[in-house]
Amino acid sequence: MDESGSPQHPRAPFDALADRYDEWYESAEGLAVLREESACLKALSPKCHGRWLEVGVGTGRFALEMGIAEGIDPSLKMLEHAARRGVRTHTGAAEHLPFPDGSFDGVLMALALCFVRDSRQALRESARVLRPSGTLLVGIVPADSSWGRLYAQKAAEGHPAYSLTSLRTISETVALAEGAGFVLRASASALLWNPGDMPVSEARIERRTDEGAGFAALRFEHLVNVNDSAPVSVEGRDGE
DSSP, rough: TTTTOOOOOOSSSHHHHHHHHHHHSSSSHHHHHHHHHHHHHHOOSSSOOOOOETTOOOOSHHHHHHHHOEEEESSHHHHHHHHHTTTTEEOTTTTTTSOTTEEEEEESSSSTTOOOOHHHHHHHHHHHHHHEHHHEEEEEEOSHHHHHHHHHHHHHOOOOOOOOGOOOOHHHHHHHHTTTTTEEEEEEEOOOOOTTTOSSSOOOOOOOOOTTSEEEEEEEESSSGGGGGGOOSSOBBOOO
């Protein structure tokens, strides 16, 4: 069931969109966006040491960029692309991860959190499969950025992918993660250009949160007792 109590049918929309979604990353804008978003994530976790899982792996492009060997997704068509990129694939939803407790050193949710039906349950599941002090690396499109507003407009117009999203601000995302037992450790921002404008230089990454940026990376630590360590502030937070 989703947060509204409706039955989940997570696979079909993404099966139909898999080829179109993956092809977009071959466009000039898609390549630029992937380069910046990956660089932003790497700024917080240059090496994904140990066993990592990408939740919502999609077609495997972020897993490949980040050097993550395993990924899970409800869409079989998406997973076909990921497997061709060398990712060890698992079929399943973020809300019900088919792994024992403490299986992973790190979990990546590159852009998946806005697509899951029950974000709180998805984060609780990520916490469950992480080892103590494990890393959760989250990438989001902030709702109040120019990119977020564009996607919201596309959703209102019935876009098949964006109509499935629930975009949030950085602060809202941090609050959700804290509710699942995570503590924010570092953040970074990218896509400091508006949709439709092509960047004229190398990827520019800000080592802080910027609600106006089109992409934000957030690195959390999973603590068994969150009172053991105080979280950092979202406001003006510089990345480590």
